[in-house]
Amino acid sequence: MTIKEEKVEKTENVNEISKESDTEEPRIGVFVCHCGHNIASTVDVAKVANYAGSLPNVVKAEHYMFMCSKPGVQMVKDSIKELGVNRTVVASCSKNQHGKTFARAIEEMGLNKHRHQQVNVREYCSWVHQKEKEKANQKAMQLLEAGVNRARKLEDVETRKVKTTKAALVIGAGIAGLRAAHDMAELGIPVYLVEKESTIGGHMTRLNKTFPTLECPQCSISPLTNGVANHPLIELYTNAHIKNIEGSLGNFEVEFEIKPRYVKDNCTSCGECAEHCPVELPSEWDMGMSMRKAIYKAYPQAIPATYIRDKKNCIECNTCVNICPVQAVDFSMESETKTVKVGSIVVAAGYDEYDPSEIEAYHYGQKGYEDVITQLKLERMLSPTSLTNSEVLRPSDGKIPKSVVMIQCVGSRNDQVGNEYCTGVCCKFAVKNARIIKEMYPDTDVTICYIDVRTPGLNFEELYKSAQEIGVRFIRGRPSEIVRNPLTGELRVIVEDTLSQTPLQLRADLVVLSAAMVPPEGIGPLGSKLHVLRSKEGFLKEFHIKMNPTLSSKGGIFLAGTIQGPKDISESVAHAGSAAALAAAPLVKGYIEKEMLIPTIDYDLCVNCGLCKTVCAPAAIDLDENGTPSVNEVACKSCGMCMPVCPTKAIQLINFSDDQLLDEIIALSGGGAICE
Amino acid sequence: MSECEVIDEEIKEKIQNIVVFMCNECGQGSANTAGVARMAYEPAIRIVRVQCTGQIGPIQIMDALNNGADAVACVGCCIGACHFFNGNLLSMHRIKLMKKLFKELGYSDQFVNQYTSRAAEGETAVGDFEDIVERLATAIKEEGTIKDGC
């Protein structure tokens, strides 16, 4: 299957723009609203209207009881028809409340809606200065004058339709990426799913059981993995890496490289090759809990099922080549580069488990401390396919531990290692695993040392309680260190039980560190290829934490799952669903409509310094090979941040230019007509 | 707040125009909420609607002061909640530099300030306005108005 690439046509205008706006003489109509008594009881509306009438270019100045009423709106319309008014100013309530009403009115009369200027004399004046009528009056006049000044230079803003490419890219095939890819495909959008590992499913496939229901993750995820692998609209690329991304919302061009597996797709997954391969090494996927060969499949249920040869460790004995019944092994395979066009991108690159060796007092990874492991390793130990046969065995001597101590917040909530955040998931998985161990080995003491137990939400406190009920011991205190007796090799966890103020030494046959979830390896380069910003913790940053937690800083690029910050599976799935819906919307619609409220660049002034690009968060400014900037009209968010950094005032946001603002500022600073 | 009341009338009379650039999101929102709730504040406050505080630079600030404003302030969204990603931080940084410059030139650094507000809470905007006036009044008391310094 190949995805049909739709031809992207040029953008098209939605509204007609009258080019005369630059040259014609402004004829301004001013309307002051009483708002019943709301404005009129504080502000002398007649006087204000009168004053407006005296300002240059004002051809009509009136006041009326309710400007938003039908007759009020009609007054505005009439002025256009009768007096040739080409810019309107209404001094009434806020832009949010009725600004749109009047803008729509003038649009109906054939004027561009951006020629209306709303002046807020209610919320900003009469309502807040009820006791100071004199000053309120003066202020209202100033506000109005500022509005008129602003109106004088208002320019037309066009709205454009931009065609979008009906295809999407998903980066990362963990649970979040799979969910997003599947959701979009179900909406009829062709999806390219790019995964860097040889298999899909991400961390979830490595877990033993998932909280809060203690379900088998393989069972819950396999309908989705199979669904994705077999979906006619999804093209899956494993062992693949993003090389380059260009373009913006609606039209991206993505280049990625697919590394060779050295096994062709006709592999039947019979396993003959691996069985005879002489090279054996610890499996990364299993965190060293099992062995794999140089030609291997990460785990039995792995998708794609095709085997892969690990070129680095292979000794090229050719056994596999010769033994394969279908001649699938092919050492001549080479990496392949593919370029695709997509309209939206969903990034679902997931997380990594924090490496606790940084916290030296816990001695993780040091000689003699083999029995200090992380929760992910414990998950692998417990899992049905593990080397230990799902038993919990001490790495040092293979015995079942009589006491297990779990340490919480390892690498989270820790200013010294630079991770201030609470991972929010580790309390839940520690409680889960503690309960599982206690159930398996009732004679084993299981202790969780915590600072706070954070198990909010439906079913999670219940999980916590169930762990308490079966005898998991909770100690409120963060262990200071794990000490090893050099004579006996015995480990002890030193902790204060803060609730009873007792310093304790806990004997521990096995110590399990609840390590934080941190940004995945390689996220830096990927982030810069995408031109999206990262949070201080290194995750990709959402556009707005409340209102848009799935959009990235750049339009058209969405975030799904833990790449935006730590989450559990349910949250990752929900997040991915939201990302998929938002990413799909413009593609399903086929176009995006955009007001061209964007900056223009005066190339006579521009000195190609590139400063505007550095502050533009949505990466809407492109520099060509000479360093000459141009504004990507689709990506621009109309923030105007590029303006003040420009040393030559070359870049100016339409209708918010320095020049236009100056006129308004003059009036409001007292430098206007009234003061003279 | 209470200190606001002790500002003597004489100084208050000197404060006529304070230009406040408020962003289109939380800034405007909070000022509108304050209005709806009829929360009184100093009439000298003159609000300019801009897209984002990140749009305001020394040009606008100096334009205002040169044309007679007694002080200038920018009011944006809360840190981390900027609707244009990080415009408020950019502005904050810029205003910090401007304050430094003012000080070096021998002016009070209270003629320009940066604030945040929340759209749903008029109090935040009014609190900002009160603080602007208070700081300005103190500055005027100690060092005179910016016009005196000219």
Place this chain on the structure above:
Amino acid sequence: MSDIKEEHKEFMTDEDFDQDFFKNIERRSNIWKCIQCGTCTASCESGRWTALKTRSIVRKVVLGDLSVLDDPDIWLCTTCYQCYERCPRDVRPTDVIMELRNYATQRGNISPNHRAVVGYLKNTGHGVPINDEIRQRRIELGLEELPPTLFKFKEEGDDEDLKNFEKYMFDLPPVKEKEEETGGE
């Protein structure tokens, strides 16, 4: 310092705390961020054997509980810096305790032994002054009888530095009426 509370007092109230007292303490904002995790107490080699509970001391500072200044426990810290190294909120409890001791000193809470050490410093320039036995030993080892430190110059009549030292440095408040005897060698 006594552990017995006034009998009629059932609760501590806001009046029992001085919220402002520690407002000038260094790195105050970090101290306020303590999450009472107990890493410091667990790290504390002194606290294992003594009444010193580092976490509780930090807590009292946060609360503004001035009794901490009369608490002999703050003098039990050996400045081993173990808590300082490990505190996840970077509170640096060792520094906090050192600063509390400064405040306690101003209140006259100084043990007689510590007073004596300050006395030695002011008299000889050394916290641990030399004695005749060591003078002899130095000669045996082929060293100068007296090291070229302040004390030697004082013996030779050049004691201006030491005098200034005595005059301007480490002024301790006078001995309190009922100063408790504390152990020590």
Place this chain on the structure above:
Amino acid sequence: MVKEKTFAFFLGCLMPNRYPAIEKATKFVMKKLGYEILDMEKAGCCPAPGVFRSFNKVDWMVAAARNLCIAEKLDSDILTVCNGCFGTLQEVNKHLKQNEEHRIMVNEKLQLLGDYEFKGTINVRHIGEVLGYEIGPWGIDDMIVRKVNARAAVHYGCHFLKPTRIREIESSEGPTIIEEYIEALGVQSVRFKEQLTCCGAGGGLKAYSGDASMTIFGEKMRNIDEVKPDFILDICPFCHLQFETGQDYLNKNKECNYDYPVIHISQLTAYCMGMDQEFVGLQYQLMGKNYIFGEKEMKKEQEVV
């Protein structure tokens, strides 16, 4: 720029006034290593970080700055052999270099004490770091004439490595600098339980509450006794004092029977460089008076060949 291969030798209190043998050994070692050692005339107590900093942090800084100024006048980095002196002088030196406000304050008060002004031109070094890193196990081999075949319980003390962000020498949780160094002298370091804990002397505790100090120390000795080393090796005269008087105290009051010699890194190094056992000064110490290095002497490899 400070002079090369030259140190202003900061004596402190305990070394010259209690363990002059360490002073002797250090001078011997540094000379053999080709360093010039300058006397710091009119230096005083560092002053001790636990005690004096507790009373008045400002005065503590001023007194330390006075010592630093003496070395600045000599244009030389300071060499200390004591964790306490190192703690105080290094910390104040770094702090005053960075903190202008405090520098001004301290300099104002310094004028009262004489002609002193802190400029921030020198660094403060510890013998452990000079031997362990600058000379290094790789470099010491050429300098020694004999090796000592022994098992030592190494005690780092607290202020040599901690606070790590100020000391910037090595991690405090699993340091190896001293172990690697003494290995080059033939001495094997035996690991014991809770090796890196405090000896219990610091922070003014020894003076404040001898009992508490001895309780902490008692545990330390029990852990050391478990591995039966030939001697205890330290890098600080104050720890040295604690190990000496502490063993004595435990023997007298707690029915213990310890007699572990306590040896400073300078003493060990000096012996290996050929200084006579007599000058190592064990005969003056309370513990292990009869310990003789030579009994277990090891030939250097070259000599064997």
